[in-house]
Amino acid sequence: MSCDCNEFQNLTANLQLLNKSILDIVTKLDEQTSMLNRAVFKSATHCGCIEIHATKQLYSPSKTLEENQLDLDTHIEGTLCPKCRDKIEEEMGELLFYIASMCEALDLDFESIMAKKFDHLKTLGIYNLL
Template sequence: MKDVIFDDFQNSVSESLLRHKSILDIITKLQESQSRINRAIAKSATNCGCIKINVEKQKVPNSYESISDLQSLIETHLKGNLCDNCRDVLEKEIGNNLFYLASLCNVLDLNLYDILLKEYDRINTLGKYSLK
């Protein structure tokens, strides 16, 4: 059932894209949409203040028992939670990013759901050892 949602989304994107059908338009719009996501996150911290980004060098000890221990040692540098307004803005920007990602898949004759499944399989196979 989920593949139907992905395929329907990808088909809807194909039907909706009118002005920016060139591969160059699509890749630059995808890059721009990623920048807008980054900007929205920065504005959540600097304008709204609902989140704080406390960045410092990751503190990874020289020795640890297992790679699983690293999950508890690595920081996200993020404190707080998005307010409703910032969440709405980010969801809109991520939605735009997905639109242009699906557009890129369409122009290259790739199936977004198949790509998702392959990545899901890689993650499940390698788990923490994929080191992404």
């Protein structure tokens, strides 16, 4: 099953009933971000399919950005089990729903925002985050 961003935004707009106000959308987006973060952490703390071992990221000034990138760590060990994967995907989907809702409320185009960011990432590559 696939969908494009315009279809997603249009369907989101058609399903907006309770959270049409920008105030509701902003607060739901914030709440949903927390729900997603919680699902990620519960994969480690409740399920245990992944472990999070955070340590300081080491950047070497003598290495290139690309070389440093290879040394960086996600701090995640293990892989998501099917149940945790489903939960995180569900929460990410909800987050996208509220982002699309915000686009609709502000008369912005979800797809062109993604396309603009895609071009930006392609142009700047690894340097886009500096």
